[in-house]
Amino acid sequence: xxxxxxxxxxxxxxxxxxxxxxxxxxxxxxxxxxxxxxxxxxxxxxxxxxxxxxxxxxxxxxxxxxxxxxxxxxxxxxxxxxxxxxxxxxxxxxxxxxxxxxxxxxxxxxxxxxxxxxxxxxxxxxxxxxxxxxxxxxxxxxxxxxxxxxxxxxxx
Amino acid sequence: xxxxxxxxxxxxxxxxxxxxxxxxxxxxxxxxxxxxxxxxxxxxxxxxxxxxxxxxxxxxxxxxxxxxxxxxxxxxxxxxxxxxxxxxxxxxxxxxxxxxxxxxxxxxxxxxxxxxxxxxxxxxxxxxxxxxxxxxxxxxxxxxxxxxxxxxxxxx
Numbered sequence: 001x002x003x004x005x006x007x008x009x010x011x012x013x014x015x016x017x018x019x020x021x022x023x024x025x026x027x028x029x030x031x032x033x034x035x036x037x038x039x040x041x042x043x044x045x046x047x048x049x050x051x052x053x054x055x056x057x058x059x060x061x062x063x064x065x066x067x068x069x070x071x072x073x074x075x076x077x078x079x080x081x082x083x084x085x086x087x088x089x090x091x092x093x094x095x096x097x098x099x100x101x102x103x104x105x106x107x108x109x110x111x112x113x114x115x116x117x118x119x120x121x122x123x124x125x126x127x128x129x130x131x132x133x134x135x136x137x138x139x140x141x142x143x144x145x146x147x148x149x150x151x152x153x154x155x156x
Numbered sequence: 157x158x159x160x161x162x163x164x165x166x167x168x169x170x171x172x173x174x175x176x177x178x179x180x181x182x183x184x185x186x187x188x189x190x191x192x193x194x195x196x197x198x199x200x201x202x203x204x205x206x207x208x209x210x211x212x213x214x215x216x217x218x219x220x221x222x223x224x225x226x227x228x229x230x231x232x233x234x235x236x237x238x239x240x241x242x243x244x245x246x247x248x249x250x251x252x253x254x255x256x257x258x259x260x261x262x263x264x265x266x267x268x269x270x271x272x273x274x275x276x277x278x279x280x281x282x283x284x285x286x287x288x289x290x291x292x293x294x295x296x297x298x299x300x301x302x303x304x305x306x307x308x309x310x311x312x
Contacts (some may be wrong), residue, residue: 012188092265096307104301111246111300112307116270118298131296138292142285144272147258 004145007064008034025132041075047088066095081113084142092146096106160217161187165197178286194228223253238268243302
């Protein structure tokens with residue numbers, strides 16, 4: 001495991017209540033990564049592309065992990081998956097779908113579009129905390145993150 | 157727990173023994189099928205002889221794939237799998253290798269690996285890894301249904 005694992009975690013979630021519960025769970029679980037919350041697919045695309053207010057990579061570095069809701073205003077999670085897969089410097093960033101929908105068709109489609117993993121949202125705050133701990137244990141502490149230090153990411 | 161077994165593609169007999177022992181110590185029974193080279197893995201997944209009976213050679217729910225393998229390498233197996241036009245292409249693949257080189261890590265993600273794990277140094281750490289792997293992939297994560305036809309484009 002390297003420093004790459006401790007890049008920020010990008011949380012793409014439009015529901016303020018869900019986002020709030022998740023962010024609090026990340027704090028409570030003492031996850032070391034900074035959690036950056038974005039509330040629409042368009043914002044997530046701007047962040048990943050490093051454009052508009054996210055142009056400065058020293059402030060908004062590429063993430064170690066993306067947690068993506070599928071139902072989003074504007075650009076949907078599925079469209080974002082497709083965009084991400086087509087873009088060289090972000091395609092290798094692990095992306096975990098985190099959504100309310102567990103329909104097998106949706107799960108299959110998300111994997112087909114390149115999702116690394118698929119998690120279903122929990123309702124109770126105690127379950128959300130366990131879920132966040134599982135994400136931290138697996139994706140931050142066990143999985144090897146890709147190396148993202150490139151010219152495009154150096155903030156130059 | 158999912159129906160299908162875990163497919164372990166690993167040529168080193170010592171590593172296989174350690175991995176199988178680690179899985180054997182888990183509180184839940186995880187069936188592990190072991191193959192020793194890349195060609196066998198492709199034949200098994202394609203359902204070619206001698207693996208054409210899915211009753212005795214069931215489709216796995218996830219693959220644990222080493223990189224350095226005789227015949228076809230882990231990268232070649234992964235490339236072959238993601239090139240399939242059937243639902244087989246969405247089968248989750250977790251690399252399990254001794255290589256910590258970022259060039260290997262990045263290549264694995266670029267070829268569509270879902271996750272990348274490195275073999276730990278001690279048996280105790282390997283038990284920990286098996287437990288985290290099982291908890292995350294076979295319990296938290298929603299695995300894709302391989303009977304649903306492939307998705308070509310992002311649904312709205």
